[in-house]
Amino acid sequence: MRPIYKFVSEDTGLITKTVSGFIPETVVIPLKKSSQDEIEILVKAGDKVKEGQVIAKSQDTCIHSSIPGTVVNIIHSKFADENEGYAAKIRLEGVFSFTGKKIIEKEWKSKExxxxxxxxxxxxxxxxxxxxxxxxxxxxxxxxxxxxxxxxxxxxxxxxxxxxxxxxxxxxxxxxxxxxxxxxxxxxxxxxxxxxxxxxxxxxxxxxxxxxxxxxxxxxxxxxxxxxxxxxxxxxxxxxxxxxxxxxxxxxxxxxxxxxxxxxxxVLEKPEITAEIQVTGDCLNAGAVITVKTGTSLRQLAEQAGGFKREPGKIIINGKITGNSVSDIDIPVSKDVKSVAFIPFSQLHNQTEQNCIRCGNCLNCCPVGLSPETLYRCFKNKDHNNSELQLIEKTAVLCTECSLCNTVCPSRIPLSQTIALLKKGKINEK
Ligand code: SF4
Ligand code: SF4
CATH class of the missing domain: 3.40.50.11540 (NADH-ubiquinone oxidoreductase 51kDa subunit)
Known part of the structure; x- marks a missing residue:
């Protein structure tokens, strides 16, 4: 029988308040990752923008300014998902179109x-x-x-x-x-x-x-x-x-x-210009779920949660199991950020990757019955001719990317990230 992992956050008890974040004087709105050629940037330095104005778009999506103001520049920026790309730095000026306004609900039931x-x-x-x-x-x-x-x-x-x-x-x-x-x-x-x-x-x-x-x-x-x-x-x-x-x-x-x-x-015809973000971690004076403007920096988020009582050793975005860590505290919040945890140095474990010790933990915990260690080996030895490994490799498409194998691996091997790459390769082959 597979082990069941109980995981209750040790620091959600810090959540003592829910607040609307203050409006930052400048925001940095992520527009497109370096790989996203399909997104067209619609503004340039010096342009005036309204709150909620579309400032970049593709066939599938629109990206909006979260505040009214002037575009200071289009800059190269790191993003919360560890990617890099272009962002619009906007300085607050002028009047709000949505914030503080009563928005009338629109009828939607007759819409096609x-x-x-x-x-x-x-x-x-x-x-x-x-x-x-x-x-x-x-x-x-x-x-x-x-x-x-x-x-x-x-x-x-x-x-x-x-x-x-x-x-x-x-x-x-x-x-x-x-x-x-x-x-x-x-x-x-x-x-x-x-x-x-x-x-x-x-x-x-x-x-x-x-x-x-x-x-x-x-x-x-x-x-x-x-x-x-x-x-x-x-x-x-x-x-x-x-x-x-x-x-x-x-x-x-x-x-x-x-x-x-x-x-x-x-219903409100209001664009996605804010995000509800759980701000937590033992570095902070308080925890909160804060409604913030997209483009607010992680540093500003921490300030809104009462500031630091000790220096963060690690910043984790979107959860300790499935999330990712970033090192730059000036990274802006994007629409897909749901939580930010500021973890002190004292709580960091040794993350150095070691050799596999064949403990079998990853095999025992995988909820879909994969062999993460074998899949990892398949990826590392891409040019192998072993027909058994070639068959196992195909099972990567079943991975749910739950990261459970990572959490149980005593050798800190990046199993789920590697299997995700293998899975992507297999899907693209089809
Ligand atoms: S990330 Fe994939 S391989 Fe790892 S435990 Fe989850 S489903 Fe299994
Ligand atoms: S959990 Fe880590 S060390 Fe154990 S078998 Fe899997 S990859 Fe190897």
């Missing part, structure tokens, strides 16, 4: 799917369920020859992060509306909500939907329990007498943050 998809694109809605992708493009690319379901996960896949659960608790009705709108846009057969079994399910949760709905409950404190694999297998087990037994990996999976942003983009 194509009109909703257009508003999702104009609002720059990213689906942050796993690797961030424009939601409108995902809907357009769904295989509609079969019935498709919408799955809405109401908690974070990484138990060290509380942002999705927090958003669910505070904006549940808006998330329901965002889910209903998304279901309309994709013409879904039904909506499956994945709840955290540690929380009670609101009694009225199924009211007001035009499609069939169902619930699965998974323990969000157990890891992994928030990826497609676990949600699909729970649905197959617990909903076997309903249409939801057919939910699978080709359906659309979104999280609560994405559903909330759909509500904002379609």
């Amino acid at each position: 799917p194509s009109a909703i998809i257009f508003l999702m694109k104009e609002g720059g809605v990213l689906n942050t369920y796993s690797s961030p992708e424009p939601l409108n493009a995902q809907i357009k690319n769904l295989d509609k020859t079969k019935d498709r379901f919408l799955v809405v996960r109401l908690y974070s896949e990484d138990p060290s992060r509380i942002t999705d659960a927090f958003v669910t608790e505070h904006y549940f009705e808006k998330i329901k509306t965002g889910a209903a709108i998304t279901a309309r846009a994709m013409e879904a057969k039904g909506i499956l909500f994945a709840f955290d079994s540690n929380k009670s399910i609101p009694q009225n949760f199924a009211d007001g939907f035009e499609t069939e709905t169902a619930v699965v409950s998974l323990d969000a404190k157990n890891y992994p329990n928030g990826f497609m694999h676990e949600i699909v297998s729970t649905a197959k087990k617990t909903l076997k007498n309903s249409i939801f037994k057919n939910v699978g990996n080709r359906d659309l999976f979104i999280d609560s943050v994405t559903a909330l942003n759909v509500y904002n983009a379609v």
